[in-house]
Amino acid sequence: MQVLEYDPTRFADIPDYPFSENWQTIDLGEGYSGKMHYVDEGPNDAPTVLLYHGEPSWSFLYRKMIPILVDAGFRCLAPDLIGFGKSDKPDDIGFYSYDRHISWLGQWRDAVAPQDAGLFCQDWGGLLGLRLVGEAPERFQYVVTSNTFLPTGGTPSPAFLAWRHFAKTSPEFQIGELLQRATATERTAAEVAAYDAPFPDEPSKAGARAFPALVPVEDGMDGIEQNERAWKGLASFxxxxxxxxxxxxxxxxxxxxxxxxxIAGAKGQHHDMLSTCGHFSQEDRPQELAQGVIDMAHKAGVL
Structure with a gap:
């Protein structure tokens, strides 16, 4: 197996992404190590909010929310998961697992943001983030979620089964076009190219192809026992x-x-179903999502 590094030339013309690069070395397991890239914007002593992306996006997804949150007084930390964005990418699909992603993201947090923090998470950012909340609820001040869940088996929907099959078998796994189809508003050609930038070839897409098959939506899958245990802490959050x-x-x-x-902390909150908003809600409704983070931080007394 090879651990692939990103090609800086493919990121030379990323629109609306002026953020400095930051890196943390991660123990990937089996003797491998890799670099995790992350955005770190806002004062170091400001209240911290963690922004976790999902499949098959990267921290570019948060480019519209980060300036709003920094202006509101936050420090924003947005990692690129291993296999995504500018982070290193093992080229073996079988190397990726739910537990390894939990370990990789946990290592990053322990090194970069060990203090208590707020969390915004979407898609696989929620499968990882909500699990981590459930395992250590005392480390999180508040949580805002969008289009995500913490599954523990059951019967997957036909739409998810179709997506899982497509991710595994499609010869043309075009990441930018996937993002285009899963938003309710139109992406520009430059934005589509930005989502393609981390994936120059088939080996670099191993992590993106692997993720859908790792979602524990059917009985007997890896991750169910861990998520069931995490739900005890998550439900009492x-x-x-x-x-x-x-x-x-x-x-x-x-x-x-x-x-x-x-979830106990969800009682009495002003939850919303956002119109003109697809799966990648950060693209369609960034102002409303950022305001949700601001509101929860105020309620938690940290802003």
Missing amino acids: DKPFLTLFGKDDPVLGTVSPLLIKR
């Missing part, structure tokens, strides 16, 4: 917890009530 989901997300747009009814 009594600090502010807000859901802002997209009405136009065909896979996850309807699951927010499952979070609202189970």
Whole structure:
């Protein structure tokens, strides 16, 4: 297996992404190490909010939210998961696992942001972030979620099964076009190219192809036991917890009530289903999502 590094020339013309590069070395396992890239914007002593992306995006997804949050007084930390963005990419699909992603993201947080922090998470950013909240709720001040869940088996929807099959078998796995189809507003050609930038060839897409098959949506899958244990801590999380989901997300747009009814801190919050909002809600409704973070930080007394 090779651990691929990013090609800086492919990121030379990324629009609306003026952020400095930051890096943390991660123990990937089996004797491998890799560099995780992350955005770090805002004063170091400001209240910290973690911004976790999902499949198959990267921290570019938060370019519209970060300036709003920094102006509001936050320090924003947005990592690129291993296999995505500017972070290193193992080229073996079988090397990726749910537990390894948890370990990699946990290592990054312990090194970069060990203090208590708020969390915004979407898609796989939620499968990772919500699990980490459940495992250590005391480290999180509040949570805002969008188009995500913490699954523990069951029966997957036909839409998800189609997406999982496509990610595994499609000979033309064009990341930028996937983002285009999963937003309710139109992306520019430069934005589509920005989502393609991390993936110059098939080996670099191993992490993106692997993620859908790792979602524990069917009984017997790896990750179910860990998520069931995490749900005990997540359900009792009594600090502010807000859901802002997209009405136009065909896979996850309807699951927010499952979070609202189970998580203590979700009671009494102003949850919303956002119109003209697809799966990648950060592209469609960044102002509303950022305002949700600001509101929860105020309720938590950290802003």
